[in-house]
Amino acid sequence: MSSTSQKISYMSSPRYTEVLVRNIENLGGAKYMFLTHKDDVADHDKWSKHFGCDRILHSGDVEESTVDIEMKLCGDGPWSIGAEFELIHTPGHTEGSVCLYYKPQKVLFTGDHFAKSGDSKFTIFAHYNKDSVEMQLDSVRKLMDLDLKWILPxxxxSIQFRDNQEKNSALEDFLARN
Incomplete structure (x- = not known):
């Protein structure tokens, strides 16, 4: 790691591979690993051990494989990580689903709260829902107040918007169809 490198603030949990390890090391490592929900946590323990980063997961999604997570979110939030990141509780896919909003770039990382399928802007893959489709749709409404340019499902x-009006229209259309 060079002396001018900076740790990236956030990473999700892909499979642990040497190629990704080197790429993240070249970016300066990671300070936090944010897990959006209880499934798709892959090799979170290997990443955390390698980079010494704190893992974040909602307490509603803690299971045997994630019991040693360093930061467990409780309640309905929202929570902040410094001034740049806001964590938004979006239950439905799972009880503890949480989205990460990166304010400077107006980007929302959704985990399985959203997916993009075909020509549609959004879908929620209801057949993979582990908690409540109705609750997941209610959680979509929380996103209307966010100033977003991008949704990364x-x-x-990824889904890009010209402005907040286009984003809200897309969310309203989605909710009307569901």
């Missing part, structure tokens, strides 16, 4: 391609 857990599955499918």
């Amino acid at each position: 857990g599955h499918g391609r």
Whole structure:
């Protein structure tokens, strides 16, 4: 690690591979590992041990494999990580689903709260829902107040908006269809 490198503030939990390890090391490592929900946590323990980063997960999604998570979110939030990151409780896919909002770039990382499928802007893959589809749809409404340019879903391609009005129209259309 060079002396001018900075740790990245956030990383999700992909499979642990040497190629990704080197790439993240070249960016300066990681301070936190944010887990959006209880499934898709892959090799979180290997990443945490390698980078010495604190893992964040909602307490509603803690299971045997994640019991040693360093930071367990409790309640309905929202929570902040410094001035740049806001964590938004979006239950439905799982009890403890949480989205990460990166304010400077107006980007929302959703995990499995959203997916992009085909030509649609959004879908929620109701057949994979582990908690409540109705609750997940209610959680979508929470996102209307966020000033977003991008939504990066857990599955499918990213979604870019010209402005907040376009984002809200897309969310309203989605909710009307569901």
